[in-house]
Amino acid sequence: MRTQMKKVETRGDHETRRWSAEEIAREYVGFFRKRGHLEIAGSPLVVPENTTSFVIAGMQPLIPYLRSDVSPPAERLVDLQRCLRTDDVDAVGSNGRKLTSFHMLGNWSVGGYGRREAIRLALELLAVYGVDRERLWVTVFAGEPGLGLARDEEVIAEWRAADVPEERIVPLGMDDNFWTTGGPGPCGPNSELFVDRGEVLGCGRAECAPGCACERFLEIWNLVFIEFERHEDGHFSPLPLRSVDTGMGLERMAVVLQEAPSIFEIDLFWPALERLRALEGSGDGDEARAERARRVIVDHARAALLAGLAGVVPGNLGRASVLRRLIRRAARQGRALGIERPFLGELLEPLARAHGSLLPVDEQGRVAEVARMVTDEERRFARVLTAGLRALERIVAENGGDEIVPGERLFLLHAERGFPADLAAEVLAERGLAVDWSGYEQALAGHRAVSRVSAERRFRGRSESSHPLHPLSVESGEMPAN
Numbered sequence: 001m002r003t004q005m006k007k008v009e010t011r012g013d014h015e016t017r018r019w020s021a022e023e024i025a026r027e028y029v030g031f032f033r034k035r036g037h038l039e040i041a042g043s044p045l046v047v048p049e050n051t052t053s054f055v056i057a058g059m060q061p062l063i064p065y066l067r068s069d070v071s072p073p074a075e076r077l078v079d080l081q082r083c084l085r086t087d088d089v090d091a092v093g094s095n096g097r098k099l100t101s102f103h104m105l106g107n108w109s110v111g112g113y114g115r116r117e118a119i120r121l122a123l124e125l126l127a128v129y130g131v132d133r134e135r136l137w138v139t140v141f142a143g144e145p146g147l148g149l150a151r152d153e154e155v156i157a158e159w160r161a162a163d164v165p166e167e168r169i170v171p172l173g174m175d176d177n178f179w180t181t182g183g184p185g186p187c188g189p190n191s192e193l194f195v196d197r198g199e200v201l202g203c204g205r206a207e208c209a210p211g212c213a214c215e216r217f218l219e220i221w222n223l224v225f226i227e228f229e230r231h232e233d234g235h236f237s238p239l240p241l242r243s244v245d246t247g248m249g250l251e252r253m254a255v256v257l258q259e260a261p262s263i264f265e266i267d268l269f270w271p272a273l274e275r276l277r278a279l280e281g282s283g284d285g286d287e288a289r290a291e292r293a294r295r296v297i298v299d300h301a302r303a304a305l306l307a308g309l310a311g312v313v314p315g316n317l318g319r320a321s322v323l324r325r326l327i328r329r330a331a332r333q334g335r336a337l338g339i340e341r342p343f344l345g346e347l348l349e350p351l352a353r354a355h356g357s358l359l360p361v362d363e364q365g366r367v368a369e370v371a372r373m374v375t376d377e378e379r380r381f382a383r384v385l386t387a388g389l390r391a392l393e394r395i396v397a398e399n400g401g402d403e404i405v406p407g408e409r410l411f412l413l414h415a416e417r418g419f420p421a422d423l424a425a426e427v428l429a430e431r432g433l434a435v436d437w438s439g440y441e442q443a444l445a446g447h448r449a450v451s452r453v454s455a456e457r458r459f460r461g462r463s464e465s466s467h468p469l470h471p472l473s474v475e476s477g478e479m480p481a482n
Contacts (some may be wrong), residue, residue: 066241081106122221297333
């Protein structure tokens with residue numbers, strides 16, 4: 001186990017620099033500033049008027065510029081943006097690259113340079129970082145004739161001109177190499193840069209290449225060529241300006257430059273991971289299960305820290321419910337490590353310390369407050385968690401070996417004990433069990449129907465008497481109005 005991040009390692013007759021995450025970010029911004037890009041402040045993680053609970057992509061705050069709705073402060077821009085998204089939160093921990101919250105370094109050209117300069121700048125900066133060109137692969141848009149979208153021959157020609165071998169230029173389809181906001185809005189073909197981390201991390205297949213689900217190829221940078229507007233009916237039209245939007249994942253670049261085994265073992269997470277190991281009790285002996293639990297915990301703890309610093313508190317709606325779910329998921333993973341008490345708040349200080357200047361001074365001063373909030377939420381959930389896990393054990397035992405658990409059992413667990421159905425489903429999935437969600441929906445619909453009838457009866461009863469001490473009011477536990 002490492003005890004600290006080394007700055008320099010000697011390899012044979014040369015030295016390899018270990019870049020900290022702070023240094024990576026500082027170099028990125030400085031590099032593009034020197035090349036005519038105006039540094040702009042990253043957007044707050046929470047923007048009330050956004051359609052998403054949190055900022056989910058580095059380019060999201062710049063959409064008005066890319067659509068020409070608003071004039072940008074300069075044609076060339078650079079920034080560092082915090083992001084948080086949970087669309088595939090269940091995948092966190094299952095591999096060494098997926099995070100819920102992350103920092104996206106971005107440079108943009110709004111109506112200025114195109115593919116050629118974007119590629120030149122990317123390769124120049126990667127050389128500054130010391131990334132070996134022989135390890136670099138790229139993906140390009142293969143086209144989608146059914147939608148009238150052609151193969152991106154222009155970017156293929158530019159990569160060839162930059163001396164990237166043909167065999168390391170991989171065409172992929174819409175899902176991989178055509179960037180959209182997920183709905184109507186600016187979009188366009190993209191070209192992703194991958195670093196080959198070696199066959200030892202691969203799947204062993206001869207055709208293994210970027211796009212494979214194994215750990216060998218790590219995407220570090222995405223160059224998006226914003227050229228179209230996607231409309232509600234699915235058709236595409238050209239934008240007034242052709243722009244370039246790029247995003248380099250800070251944490252992923254740190255994996256490469258720190259030669260970390262996974263994204264959870266870079267300098268931003270390592271102190272929290274060490275603290276977590278010190279808190280562990282005796283788990284169930286399944287080390288693979290324990291490793292996944294550690295990854296989920298440090299990921300969710302960092303996401304909770306950033307959400308809390310953005311002013312979000314746990315609750316039942318919107319972004320508040322996202323934060324609550326993250327805290328509860330992480331708390332449940334603690335049980336797999338033999339941790340039976342609230343512990344998440346203790347990870348926030350080492351996380352904040354490791355982030356250094358990535359968290360401004362005013363935020364560093366609020367970390368203890370956020371830690372108390374997280375601890376309070378975890379403490380409130382502790383009794384529900386203990387009782388719910390025991391009830392799930394009984395449900396599994398009573399299911400008679402059937403791989404499908406009746407959905408009404410999970411509904412009752414939630415209705416009677418407050419144990420979230422999605423969390424129960426995760427626990428069952430780890431045991432190879434699935435949930436009959438149609439049964440859950442039927443039970444939920446039945447519950448709502450009964451509640452509606454009960455409410456209607458109460459309303460009729462209250463309207464039958466104007467006396468403030470009508471028996472129904474007393475019996476229902478309601479206080480008479482003043």
